[in-house]
Amino acid sequence: xxxxxxxxxxxxxxxxxRKFGPVVxxxxxxxxxxxxxxxxxxxxxxxxxxxxxxxxxxVDSPDEGGVVLDDVPVRLAGPADAFARGIGMVxxxxxxxxxxxxxxxxxxxxxPIGAGGLIDWRAAQAQADRLAALAGVALDWxxxxxxxxxxxxxxxxxxxLLYRGADVLILDEPTAVLAPAQVAELIGLMRxxxxxxxxxxxxxxxxxxxMNVADAITVMRAGRVVATTIPAQTNKAQLAQxxxxxxxxxxxxxxxxxxxGDPLFSTRRLVARDGRGLRRLGPIDLELFPxxxxxxxxxxxxxxxxxxxxxxGLGSIVEGALSFAGADFTRATAARFRAAGIxxxxxxxAEEGLCLAASVCDNFVAGREQDAAFSRAGLLxxxxxxxxxxxALEKLSVRYGRLTDAIRSLSxxxxxxVVIARELERRPKLLVAAQPTRGVDIAGIAFIHAQxxxxxxxxxxxxxxxxxxDEILELSDRIVGLYRGQITGQLLRSxxxxxxxxxxxxxxxxx
Amino acid sequence: xxxxxxxxxxRAAGVAAPFVLAVAIGAIVLAATGHEPLxxxxxxxxxxxxxxxxxxxxxxxxxxxLLTGLAAAVAFRSGIFNVGAExxxxxGGMVAALLGFALAExxxxxxxxxxxxxxxxxxxxxxIGPGILRARLGVDEVVTTLMLNFIAIDLTxxxxxxxxxxxxxxxxxxxxxxxxxxLPRLLPPTTLHLGFVxxxxxxxxxxxxxxxxxxxxxxxxxxxxxxxxxxxxxxVPATFLRMMVLSxxxxxxxxxxxxxxxxxxxxxxxxxxxxxxxxxxxxxxxxSAIGIFLAAIVFGALSSAGATMQLFSDVPIEIVGIMQxxxxxxxxxxxxxxxxxxxxA
Numbered sequence: 143x144x145x146x147x148x149x150x151x152x153x154x155x156x157x158x159x160r161k162f163g164p165v166v167x168x169x170x171x172x173x174x175x176x177x178x179x180x181x182x183x184x185x186x187x188x189x190x191x192x193x194x195x196x197x198x199x200x201v202d203s204p205d206e207g208g209v210v211l212d213d214v215p216v217r218l219a220g221p222a223d224a225f226a227r228g229i230g231m232v233x234x235x236x237x238x239x240x241x242x243x244x245x246x247x248x249x250x251x252x253x254p255i256g257a258g259g260l261i262d263w264r265a266a267q268a269q270a271d272r273l274a275a276l277a278g279v280a281l282d283w284x285x286x287x288x289x290x291x292x293x294x295x296x297x298x299x300x301x302x303l304l305y306r307g308a309d310v311l312i313l314d315e316p317t318a319v320l321a322p323a324q325v326a327e328l329i330g331l332m333r334x335x336x337x338x339x340x341x342x343x344x345x346x347x348x349x350x351x352x353m354n355v356a357d358a359i360t361v362m363r364a365g366r367v368v369a370t371t372i373p374a375q376t377n378k379a380q381l382a383q384x385x386x387x388x389x390x391x392x393x394x395x396x397x398x399x400x401x402x403g404d405p406l407f408s409t410r411r412l413v414a415r416d417g418r419g420l421r422r423l424g425p426i427d428l429e430l431f432p433x434x435x436x437x438x439x440x441x442x443x444x445x446x447x448x449x450x451x452x453x454x455g456l457g458s459i460v461e462g463a464l465s466f467a468g469a470d471f472t473r474a475t476a477a478r479f480r481a482a483g484i485x486x487x488x489x490x491x492a493e494e495g496l497c498l499a500a501s502v503c504d505n506f507v508a509g510r511e512q513d514a515a516f517s518r519a520g521l522l523x524x525x526x527x528x529x530x531x532x533x534a535l536e537k538l539s540v541r542y543g544r545l546t547d548a549i550r551s552l553s554x555x556x557x558x559x560v561v562i563a564r565e566l567e568r569r570p571k572l573l574v575a576a577q578p579t580r581g582v583d584i585a586g587i588a589f590i591h592a593q594x595x596x597x598x599x600x601x602x603x604x605x606x607x608x609x610x611x612d613e614i615l616e617l618s619d620r621i622v623g624l625y626r627g628q629i630t631g632q633l634l635r636s637x638x639x640x641x642x643x644x645x646x647x648x649x650x651x652x653x
Numbered sequence: 654x655x656x657x658x659x660x661x662x663x664r665a666a667g668v669a670a671p672f673v674l675a676v677a678i679g680a681i682v683l684a685a686t687g688h689e690p691l692x693x694x695x696x697x698x699x700x701x702x703x704x705x706x707x708x709x710x711x712x713x714x715x716x717x718x719l720l721t722g723l724a725a726a727v728a729f730r731s732g733i734f735n736v737g738a739e740x741x742x743x744x745g746g747m748v749a750a751l752l753g754f755a756l757a758e759x760x761x762x763x764x765x766x767x768x769x770x771x772x773x774x775x776x777x778x779x780x781i782g783p784g785i786l787r788a789r790l791g792v793d794e795v796v797t798t799l800m801l802n803f804i805a806i807d808l809t810x811x812x813x814x815x816x817x818x819x820x821x822x823x824x825x826x827x828x829x830x831x832x833x834x835x836l837p838r839l840l841p842p843t844t845l846h847l848g849f850v851x852x853x854x855x856x857x858x859x860x861x862x863x864x865x866x867x868x869x870x871x872x873x874x875x876x877x878x879x880x881x882x883x884x885x886x887x888x889v890p891a892t893f894l895r896m897m898v899l900s901x902x903x904x905x906x907x908x909x910x911x912x913x914x915x916x917x918x919x920x921x922x923x924x925x926x927x928x929x930x931x932x933x934x935x936x937x938x939x940x941s942a943i944g945i946f947l948a949a950i951v952f953g954a955l956s957s958a959g960a961t962m963q964l965f966s967d968v969p970i971e972i973v974g975i976m977q978x979x980x981x982x983x984x985x986x987x988x989x990x991x992x993x994x995x996x997x998a
Contacts, residue, residue: 456884477886488884497878508874509885517867524865564885 149212152177152341153198153229153310156215157207160193167193169365170207175310175358180332180342182352185362186385186555186583191345194362195312198343199231200224230308232299234315234581240288244298245270247287248305273301278334279327288418292442293324297331304335311335313344315581317351320609324441329355347583349378361385386585404468405429406603407453407572412462414448423448423627425462430572435594435604437618439611439643445627446607447489450576453605454486455479467571480509485570487561489577489607495561496549503545506531506564534563538593555586562593573597576607591617611640625649671937671983672951679976683968693968700961701954709843710961713915715953717742717924719852720907721931722949723859724900726940730863731896732876733787737798739928740805741779741904742911745772747809749909750919751817753830761833768834769909776905777898779805784897788890794897802928810921825921836914848914853946855903860942872896904928933981952977 155173159166168190175181185191196202198209200218208215211227218224221231238247249266256262270283279297287295296316303311313332317325332342332355346352352359353373361369361384369376369384413424423445430436440446451457452464455476463472466482480486488495496505507527511517516527531545540559542552549557558578565573575594579587594617598604608614614621621638623630623646630646680690701711721738728735752768759767779801786792813825836847863869875882875892883889907927912919930952938944959973 454884475888476883477888480886486884493878494880494884497874497881499877500874504870504874508881509887511867511870520867521865522867522870 149177151175151210151213153343154210155194155198155204155207156210158194158197158204158209159206160190160197160202160204166365168197168204171362171365171367173198173360173367174370175341175343177341178336178339179357180336180344180355181358181360182356183343183345183360183362184347184349184352184381184385186585189362189385189583190365191362192314193365195231195314195343195345198224199229199312225306225308228307228309229312230303230306230310231312232296232303232314232316236295236299238287238295238298241286243284243286244281244290244294245283247298248273248283248302252306269305270301273304276304276334276338277301277331279331293320293327296320296328300331300335304340309339310341310343313342315345315347317346317348320442325351349381352381353378363387382584385583403431406432407466407605408464409452410463410465412452412464413460414445414452414457415460416448416458419458421460421627423452424460426624426627426629428622428629430603430605432571432603433598433601434619435598435606435617437606437608437614437621438624439614439621439647440607440624441647442609444624444647446576446624448627449624450489450574450605450607453572453574454484454488480568483569483571485565485568485573487558487565487573487575487578489580491554491557491561491580496557498548498550500549501546502535502540502542502549502552502560503528503531505549505560506534506567508564510564510568530567534567535560538563539589554581555583558582558586558590562590566593566597570602572603572605574605577609578606579608579610579613587613611643615640615643621646623647623649671980674983675976675979678979679972682972682975686969688968693962693966693972696962696966696968697955697958700958700965705840706843707957709840709845710957711950711954712849713844713846713953714957714960715949716846716849716852716914717907717911717927718930718934718949718952719849719856719945720903720910721927722934722938722945723852723856723931724903724907724928725931725935726938726945727859727872727903728896728900729935730876730940731872731892732879733893733897733900734795735780735783735798735897735900736795736929736932737780737783737801738900738904738907738931739924739926740798740802741776741901742908742924742928743805743809744779745776745905745908746912746916746923747812747827747908747919748772748775748905749912750827750830750916753834753913754828754918756834757831759833764831764834765836765913768830768913769906772909772912773902773906776908777902779905780897780901781894784894787897788893809919809923813919813921827919829918830913834913835917836910844915846914848910851910852907855906856942856945859945863940863942868895904931907931930977933977933984937980937984951980 151174153175155171158168158171160168171190171194173194183191183194193202197204200221200223203218209218210216216227239250242250245266248270254262254265254269256265267283274281277297277300281294281297287298290298300311316328320328329351335342356373359371359373359376359381360367361381363385407430409426409428411425411427413421416422438446438449448457452459455471455474455478459472463470465471466479466484469482471479471482492498497508507516507530511522515530516523528545535542538559540556540563542556549560552560573594578594579590582590594604606614606617615638619635620632621635621643622632623643625647626649630649633642633646676694683690683693700707702708721742724738724741725735749768749772752771753764756764756767780798783794783797783801786797787794810825813827817827818825839845839847839849863873871882871887872892875887875889879889908923916923934945934948934952937948955973955977959970962968963970
């Protein structure tokens, strides 16, 4: 590796300004990432983090200002150029070929070539072992990516950058999809890479992690750098305040009284399979009552996706029964679920929660286009739709340009607010909320939590699935542990703690 | 203002690009074969649009393409890549020709609608199979509809060579339809017929339907994102099936109009690939009503100019085929380009 010990800035930005029409995504942004350090960038949605990362990676170029590498201003021709200079990025959505093995993904497009122009698998395996040893991780290289747990895919993405020779790693919300134990593993990996002399720039919403692992922290808000600091000189509350510009209220809500009467939603010996036909869930018995939030705690891939799908009418039920409001819904279509009063916040906002290619308005009205309020005699009442959308989006303080704008032009938090507006406007009795605040900034999270709590207080039932333990603990009146598709136990909020819920998530008894 | 105009301009440039490239490549071919490109293009333009009769010939040639383009567009925007309009065109043409002959006693005001309805219905029925297979079992509709084309073409060819062959005729053709079943000519002595007006009206109707109708909205959402559509409660399999059948209805109607308006009987080799050209038209026109109209006119102009051009010059008619082929290639290439850009963004 090149001796970069003497440079002050391994990677940086100098007065970077980037405008998109009237929106200033980056406004004279300065960033200095010292070699061999872990540097965190925190900021809400629309703070300009992604734009800055795109510029540092050569995907986009600044209108003014420039990128600095090894103390020298450079003009990046594109991502390949950035990569040639040692800059690699792991995106939030992994860029792996699901049908290939981990080893095949590692060497893809940079295969070691042996005799006769064939791939030298022995050399590939040796390289893979060397990288794994260097990173201090154990991977089953013969596993297909589709079958590998999510944290292994993440590690593979990082090793792939190392394999290709990157020494600056940009990680975009690397812990968003990981369980607590896996987060610890990733942080360990980041520290080892740092001790190897590599430089890490990572984006995060999670202030605990940032305080824990970062050497330096840059806070962005509304396109500007509002603070640059080090963990020893700051704390979570101050970071949060910088991010949102006002003090954030982390107050806890009172739990609902113990519900009684008939359950609104229940499953009996329910067994469901995933998209590939594997039984992932069940048999489980679960009941939800009006006016309560039931949180499902589990490490990703333990059946919560299938439970959510079944509750939203989108699952593949193998055995057992599912009933809602006293009627059998085991074989009901998604349309019947929705008509009966089930709302759904999908964990996959980009593919299922929204239609990214359509407009804000179309995304709001989708699924209700045949309601009498929005159509007559098979024809859309555009004016009524626009009015309804404006009113509902206003209620949720959605920030958008025009109703006809593409929904993809909105920030992640605002996109999620459109989804919530659509689902709550239907006045559901049960809200199935899967990762409701994924990719949403701190202010947005507080707002969405308040919406969910208000919905509960008005008598609605919520099935909450989240990989954020804090979220489960804050919102749930009852917490149900899910492990390998089975319910491992349940806790009332008053008796729950991180440790107890953590045990449920790992298939152990709560106490 | 600038921000509003720029996307429109770049969209227009994107739509025009395949044609510009086709003209450029055609010029190279012409120059290489010893022709003077500019002169040939001038001749083509005057053959396609120089005077009332030439325009009428172009519109006549565009008539079947309006509807096959529409048939393709209705399916494409719902996320179904139906390439079966060609087969529907054959079946619809034959059914309309048979009804036009068999119902000779009926008054024209009845026989034309009945014959056209028969043509449309047979086209719609023809695609129910692929529609159900796609909707319920996820069977790839490209394969099923493509194969059904061959069955339809050979089935009609066998029928007109065997059971339906006119006695005393050496040609593989049905008997001519009754005079009352013919669609009226609009500009005698040109062949422009009422079918053009019907087709144009349907394209306009499609334009409104796709923007204003609940069904148009739903099918667009399904085409953009089927998983999302299912999650918000739209019946995706039913939409697939309905749009497949609607596409078949329009394809069959296209054949019926062609039989009653121009050919006045059904013959083997009834369509020179109108159903397939319709695919290119829908792609070029990006499934929009105005786009379908413009693309159909351009393809109509190319074929009507090509038909007469070789009478007045030694330019081979194949140049028209080459240009049509180039337009189609770049229309599809542009589609891939657009998707690649969307994926990057």
